[in-house]
Amino acid sequence: MSAPPPEYTNPSIEEQIRTELQALQTLFDERTDARSRGDTARVARIEARIAQTMRRVGDAYPNEETRQHWYRQAENFEKATPEQREHILMPIAKGLGILIAAPLALAFGIVGGAVFAAGSILYGAGKVVMGLGTLLTGGWLR
Numbered sequence: 729m730s731a732p733p734p735e736y737t738n739p740s741i742e743e744q745i746r747t748e749l750q751a752l753q754t755l756f757d758e759r760t761d762a763r764s765r766g767d768t769a770r771v772a773r774i775e776a777r778i779a780q781t782m783r784r785v786g787d788a789y790p791n792e793e794t795r796q797h798w799y800r801q802a803e804n805f806e807k808a809t810p811e812q813r814e815h816i817l818m819p820i821a822k823g824l825g826i827l828i829a830a831p832l833a834l835a836f837g838i839v840g841g842a843v844f845a846a847g848s849i850l851y852g853a854g855k856v857v858m859g860l861g862t863l864l865t866g867g868w869l870r
């Protein structure tokens with residue numbers, strides 16, 4: 729596994745995050761252009777820079793969970809096949825414009841939303857098990 733992200737020490741949080749996200753957006757645009765031209769060597773160089781920029785985006789966030797998320801994304805991207813890379817980049821590219829507009833509020837919301845979703849899934853699974861128990865016993869479990 730790669731090294732953990734460095735400690736956060738940047739005082740201008742929002743602007744630094746926005747700058748790094750815009751750099752990532754520029755790389756996505758360059759990659760799309762290179763792919764449409766069939767320039768595989770250039771695509772490979774840009775993809776290496778995308779992984780580095782993902783880590784820089786993570787470094788810009790003060791929240792440890794968000795930083796770890798960006799580092800994992802970069803690591804997954806580096807290890808992925810070309811098809812998998814498309815699936816990794818697609819949701820990032822779709823949400824990049826929104827993240828650039830409000831980087832901190834949304835990033836914390838996304839991490840919080842993921843925790844909420846995981847909790848909801850566990851709650852739902854518990855309700856299904858409870859329902860099966862009721863069905864199998866012919867009454868409410870107590």
